[in-house]
Amino acid sequence: MKLFFSPSKGMQYKTFKYSEESGIIDIPFKEKTDFLISVLKNFSQEEISTKLKIKGKILDDVLNIYSNFYNQEEREAISLYDGVSYKQLDLEKFSRESYKYMRDNVFIFSALYGVLNACTPIRPYRLDMTNKILEISPYDFWREDIEKYLLQFKDETFINIASNEFSKILNRKVFNVIDIEFRQCDGDKIKNISTEAKKARGALLNYLIENKIACVEEIKNFNNLGYTFSLELSSEKTIFFIKK
Structure with missing residues (x-):
């Protein structure tokens, strides 16, 4: 799984605490990543602003990131990302066995790196799958390489906890993918609140x-942040959790 x-x-x-034990986990598509960085470094300030849809301080920070990209320190991907989902991860509380589980089983999609082992060292960057910086879309740029890379795990079940922006690059005709969905109850209505879903995805990954969950059925026991498994909404390929 x-x-x-x-x-x-x-x-x-x-x-x-176990980061020093990770050893070297290579970036899987270094040449393609380096190519994207070279493209981004050659953009003007106006081009970066337009293509990445950023301005102000964020624009200044991103220009600095790509101007000095290879001078930046590296960190394991799962410890460098710091968004809403990642704030639900208690990295310091993970046991050595949990760290090994993460190293062996957790992968993160990326518009700059393609797909990463959670423990692969990376540098800070800013790039989304919706940012078209080439003639082709990021999906077309990465799809074939990601599929070939993941074929080594073809016989395993893929648990998709990623957002649709990234997870739609998974070829469901090739891989056995089970999607995880979170919904929130508001009176008699069931909603999909983005920020709440991000928190829930992080809490589930944690x-x-x-x-060290190893089978699909055990995933359904997740009940953090007020969520419980919904048999009614779930199907063979989708597991729903509802927060009432």
Whole structure:
């Protein structure tokens, strides 16, 4: 069983106690990543602003990131990302066994890196799958390479905890993918609140790593943040959790 997660725009340098044990986990598509960085470095300020849809301080920060990209320190991907989902991860509380589980089973999609092992060292960046910086879309740029890379796990079940922006790159005709969905009750209505879903995805990933969950049925026992498994909404390929 392999777990797939989204990256985040927010990033912050952090360390956790077993990081020194990770060894070197290579970036899987270094040449393609380096190519994208070279493209981004050659853009003007106006082009970066337009293509990445940013301005002000964020624009200044991103220009600095790509101007000095290879001078930045590296951190394991799962500790560098710092968005809403990632704030639900208790990295410092993970046991050595949980760390090994994460290293072996958790993967993160990325518009700059393609797909990463959670423990692969990366540098800060800013790029989304919706940012078209080439003639082709990021999906077309990465789809074939990601599929070939993931074929090594073809016989395993893929648990998709990522947002649709990233997870739609998974070829469901090739891989056995089970999607995880979170919904919130508002009176008699069931809603999909983005920020709440992001928190829930992070809390679920934390639960899976902490408990080293190895089968699909055990995922349904997740009940953090007020969520419970919904048999009514779930299907063979989708597991729903509802917060009442």
